[in-house]
Amino acid sequence: MKPIVILISGAGSNMTSIVQAAQQRRWAERLGAKVVAVVSNRPDAEGLAWARAQGIEGVVLDHKAFASREAFDAQLQTEIDCFEPSLVVLAGFMRILTSGFVQHYQGRLINIHPSLLPAFGGLNTHQRAIDIGCRFAGATVHQVTADLDHGPILAQAVVPVLPHDTAQSLAARVLTQEHLIYPQAIEAWLSKQPSAASNA
Numbered sequence: 201m202k203p204i205v206i207l208i209s210g211a212g213s214n215m216t217s218i219v220q221a222a223q224q225r226r227w228a229e230r231l232g233a234k235v236v237a238v239v240s241n242r243p244d245a246e247g248l249a250w251a252r253a254q255g256i257e258g259v260v261l262d263h264k265a266f267a268s269r270e271a272f273d274a275q276l277q278t279e280i281d282c283f284e285p286s287l288v289v290l291a292g293f294m295r296i297l298t299s300g301f302v303q304h305y306q307g308r309l310i311n312i313h314p315s316l317l318p319a320f321g322g323l324n325t326h327q328r329a330i331d332i333g334c335r336f337a338g339a340t341v342h343q344v345t346a347d348l349d350h351g352p353i354l355a356q357a358v359v360p361v362l363p364h365d366t367a368q369s370l371a372a373r374v375l376t377q378e379h380l381i382y383p384q385a386i387e388a389w390l391s392k393q394p395s396a397a398s399n400a
């Protein structure tokens with residue numbers, strides 16, 4: 201079995217779309233893959249309760265309890281490694297990761313970002329796109345490298361920016377696309393793993 205660990209910080213709607221895709225598209229039987237744990241750095245993340253209700257282990261690791269980014273990431277790595285993941289999925293995980301952490305999961309760490317990378321890395325992507333007059337916006341699934349919001353692109357979706365858009369309305373339009381491309385990109389990634397079929 202190829203264990204998948206998903207990291208969240210809030211609503212977890214991308215996590216939900218991935219778990220639902222795994223169920224509906226029978227990842228366990230077809231691809232030998234299973235979402236085994238959801239880890240949140242915020243104890244009040246809405247997605248945690250939903251994941252637990254699905255029978256998925258929910259782990260809380262509050263970053264505020266750690267003196268440094270390095271200490272938090274080291275413990276995070278320990279928690280994640282308990283599940284021996286084939287893939288670690290950042291789904292609205294709002295933390296900058298240390299290069300040591302990223303290196304540890306090199307090749308099996310992916311992220312979704314709410315912009316058409318390499319444009320608008322970082323925060324407030326939708327407002328920045330509106331302010332500069334972009335006609336199109338979107339989302340990107342990419343492999344994580346030590347360079348924040350860079351790394352090889354696995355999937356992108358484009359949406360129009362409409363004349364009266366606010367950051368909120370644009371974010372909602374982009375999010376519906378995120379929910380489509382993230383599960384698709386993960387399924388494509390799993391399909392390319394050498395022993396996926398034989399592990400089913």
Ligand code: GAR
Pocket residue numbers: 208209210211212213214215291292293294312313314322339375378
């Ligand atoms: C999503 O829009 C995701 O792309 C974004 O946070 C939101 C999380 O929503 N991620 C980032 O900004 C990462 N830099 P969700 O918790 O409902 O999936």
